[in-house]
Amino acid sequence: MPLDLQRIVGPIKVKGTPDDPVYVVVEGISIVTYNKTGSATNVPTTTKTTILSDSFQAGTFENAVVISVSGDVYAKYYFTVNGTDIDIRRSGPDRNLQFDFTGAPYALTTGDIIDIKVEHFDVGLFNFDATFYGYS
Numbered sequence: 001m002p003l004d005l006q007r008i009v010g011p012i013k014v015k016g017t018p019d020d021p022v023y024v025v026v027e028g029i030s031i032v033t034y035n036k037t038g039s040a041t042n043v044p045t046t047t048k049t050t051i052l053s054d055s056f057q058a059g060t061f062e063n064a065v066v067i068s069v070s071g072d073v074y075a076k077y078y079f080t081v082n083g084t085d086i087d088i089r090r091s092g093p094d095r096n097l098q099f100d101f102t103g104a105p106y107a108l109t110t111g112d113i114i115d116i117k118v119e120h121f122d123v124g125l126f127n128f129d130a131t132f133y134g135y136s
Contacts (some may be wrong), residue, residue: 034132034136036054038051038132040118043125046119051129055111063106067079067098068096068097070091076120077089077090078119079116080116
């Protein structure tokens, strides 16, 4: 099948119909329409602990965009979907960090369970917070 490539300068003119398999219309950026916060207090050393848990239900969110986390000490944070670690990050030199999927949001399907977990290695009990941002 021959492919017709063109250099496009300026506004893109859309051709075709929604039934056309190559028909695409991109308009602006997606706006965060959902957020949920969670906290874990008195987290012991080397214990992977859930800070926030949520499940995708139609009409709430379909895409994970940003997850912000923070804590009293440096820690290892996990973004988990259905029990599988999708992304693991360590804080430092700041105690705050973000999982940032704004360039390519992480798509979820109905029934997916997301968890934000933390594990720290300092002696003592410490507190941690997380916020999940998504959109449909």
